[in-house]
Amino acid sequence: MEDMSAFPLEITGEDVPMVSFRKVRKAYGSLVVLDNLDLDVAAGEMVTIIGPSGSGKTTVLRMLMTLEQINGGVIYVDGQPLTHMSKGGTLVPANQRHLRKRRADIGMCFQHFNLFPHMTALENCMEGPVQVLGLPKAEARARSEELLELVGMIDKKDQHPSRLSGGQQQRVAIARALAMRPKVMLFDEVTSALDPEVIGEVTNVIRKLVSEHNLTMLMVTHQMGFARDISDRVCFFYDGKIEEQGKPADLFGNPKRERTQQFLSAVKEAV
Amino acid sequence: MSFFEFVSVYWPRLLTGTGITVAQFFLSAIFAVLLSLAFGLMKMSSNRAVKGFAVTYIEIFRGTSLLVQLYWIFFVLPLFGVTLEKFTAGYVAIAMNTGAYGAELVRGGILAVPKGQWEAATAINMSPAKRMWRIILPQALVNMLPPWGNLMIEVLKGTALVSLISVADLMFQAKQINASTYLSAQIFGTALIIYYILARFMLTPFMRWLEAFMSRKLGKA
Numbered sequence: 001m002e003d004m005s006a007f008p009l010e011i012t013g014e015d016v017p018m019v020s021f022r023k024v025r026k027a028y029g030s031l032v033v034l035d036n037l038d039l040d041v042a043a044g045e046m047v048t049i050i051g052p053s054g055s056g057k058t059t060v061l062r063m064l065m066t067l068e069q070i071n072g073g074v075i076y077v078d079g080q081p082l083t084h085m086s087k088g089g090t091l092v093p094a095n096q097r098h099l100r101k102r103r104a105d106i107g108m109c110f111q112h113f114n115l116f117p118h119m120t121a122l123e124n125c126m127e128g129p130v131q132v133l134g135l136p137k138a139e140a141r142a143r144s145e146e147l148l149e150l151v152g153m154i155d156k157k158d159q160h161p162s163r164l165s166g167g168q169q170q171r172v173a174i175a176r177a178l179a180m181r182p183k184v185m186l187f188d189e190v191t192s193a194l195d196p197e198v199i200g201e202v203t204n205v206i207r208k209l210v211s212e213h214n215l216t217m218l219m220v221t222h223q224m225g226f227a228r229d230i231s232d233r234v235c236f237f238y239d240g241k242i243e244e245q246g247k248p249a250d251l252f253g254n255p256k257r258e259r260t261q262q263f264l265s266a267v268k269e270a271v
Numbered sequence: 272m273s274f275f276e277f278v279s280v281y282w283p284r285l286l287t288g289t290g291i292t293v294a295q296f297f298l299s300a301i302f303a304v305l306l307s308l309a310f311g312l313m314k315m316s317s318n319r320a321v322k323g324f325a326v327t328y329i330e331i332f333r334g335t336s337l338l339v340q341l342y343w344i345f346f347v348l349p350l351f352g353v354t355l356e357k358f359t360a361g362y363v364a365i366a367m368n369t370g371a372y373g374a375e376l377v378r379g380g381i382l383a384v385p386k387g388q389w390e391a392a393t394a395i396n397m398s399p400a401k402r403m404w405r406i407i408l409p410q411a412l413v414n415m416l417p418p419w420g421n422l423m424i425e426v427l428k429g430t431a432l433v434s435l436i437s438v439a440d441l442m443f444q445a446k447q448i449n450a451s452t453y454l455s456a457q458i459f460g461t462a463l464i465i466y467y468i469l470a471r472f473m474l475t476p477f478m479r480w481l482e483a484f485m486s487r488k489l490g491k492a
Contacts (some may be wrong), residue, residue, distance in 0.1 A: 067390050096399075103396045114391035117408045118489045128395035162491070173391075180395055244397060 007074045009086045011147075012263070016079040018216040019064065019184055025072030026059055026240075033059050035240045046210050046217045048165065048227040048248075051237035052263060055219045060237075061186045064218070065108045066099050078183060088133050107182030111189040113169040115161040121148060121172045122157040124181045140179075147175035151205045156254040165199030171205055178209075183211070187219040191226075199223070206230065224267055228252050236260045275419050277457045280446055289465055295358075295440055296469075299365035300423060306370025306451040310401070312375025325374065325445045332371035336434055355452030361433030361440075367427050375451065380415030381407055413485045420478035424470050431466070441465060 017040035125144035151171040313325035434443035
């Protein structure tokens with residue numbers, strides 16, 4: 001058993017990070033995917049995670065969305081524990097009720113969009129606000145249409161996902177996640193499954209979010225140019241740890257660690 | 272007696288028999304769907320007692336003969352104080368038997384829904400119950416409709432067994448007419464044709480229409 005007294009019941013004080021990973025461990029059997037990860041993301045910050053496949057990048061986002069359980073440590077969102085809850089003055093693993101309450105702060109977009117195929121674009125966006133937040137339909141519709149407008153999909157709002165291209169589906173998926181008004185948005189390789197010519201329409205939406213909205217964002221991507229452009233900070237993951245992190249200009253322009261240099265030059269050659 | 276003469280004399284009894292067969296079919300089908308859904312979901316439960324109950328039901332009703340089950344429900348249950356009317360015993364037995372097969376179809380249909388759908392529903396913070404009813408089951412339903420079509424034809428044909436506990440369905444009427452007239456070829460030939468028409472020209476087109484309708488709802492067509 002882990003000694004939970006090392007972890008605070010909540011994070012208080014000035015500049016409480018929006019997301020805080022504290023000594024987070026994730027393993028599948030004997031395979032350690034993330035080893036004592038410490039990572040803070042400030043409110044409004046855009047952090048990009050890069051690294052070779054199998055380095056645990058996607059796992060970071062999936063743990064934060066509570067799609068994966070953690071095996072050690074604590075994740076805090078907005079100062080409150082996400083993976084745990086306090087009981088009798090100590091932290092115990094969260095139950096379903098606690099997860100549902102805390103998960104409301106987080107939204108996620110997936111590599112394969114995962115739109116609900118039996119609903120139109122508009123219905124996909126309205127589903128959460130109506131069924132989860134309990135908004136009146138008219139209000140949910142207004143909110144969803146506004147967001148579909150933002151992502152440039154308002155003219156396709158009555159189409160089912162099967163009638164939309166990958167880039168269009170991903171933009172609807174972004175609107176669907178935003179409709180829940182999350183504080184933190186997670187983008188998990190959202191352009192990896194797209195044809196090259198439509199990548200821009202998705203990255204442009206994310207650029208717009210970064211410049212016009214004060215969302216906290218974590219993004220896993222293989223697009224180094226895009227990461228360099230829009231991130232406040234870039235984390236290079238290697239073997240379940242953050243090997244190097246820093247401002248994009250520093251990390252891409254002047255990587256200090258040998259593995260970072262190797263990775264970046266390998267990526268450059270591939271392009 | 273020509274075939275037409277035969278039909279003109281006996282059509283009222285054939286018609287009431289067919290009516291009972293259709294009623295048995297509908298009641299069996301409705302309860303079978305409900306049982307399938309309930310036990311299919313229970314078999315996927317993480318609660319071991321619930322899961323164990325579902326597995327036991329499926330094993331018993333899938334692993335033994337429908338006719339024996341029918342006799343159990345009609346002749347043996349009264350010995351334990353549960354007496355069902357023969358009409359009720361008929362469709363209950365068929366529904367219980369079909370539900371055991373249907374439960375596996377439901378489970379298979381649910382498992383065939385991509386994992387990403389579960390994750391997307393979780394990411395918008397849906398409760399497990401809403402996720403199942405609004406996101407997973409509608410998609411699972413489309414996956415399992417084609418095998419359900421086969422199962423429904425089995426149900427229709429299975430209803431002939433209720434004649435063995437004296438429910439006055441089409442088969443029962445046919446046997447009665449045969450016993451008094453010995454016109455075996457005519458009467459059993461007519462019964463065959465009626466069962467075939469019900470299955471081939473009513474049930475199958477309906478299931479096809481339902482598949483097309485559901486695909487359209489899913490935006491696939």
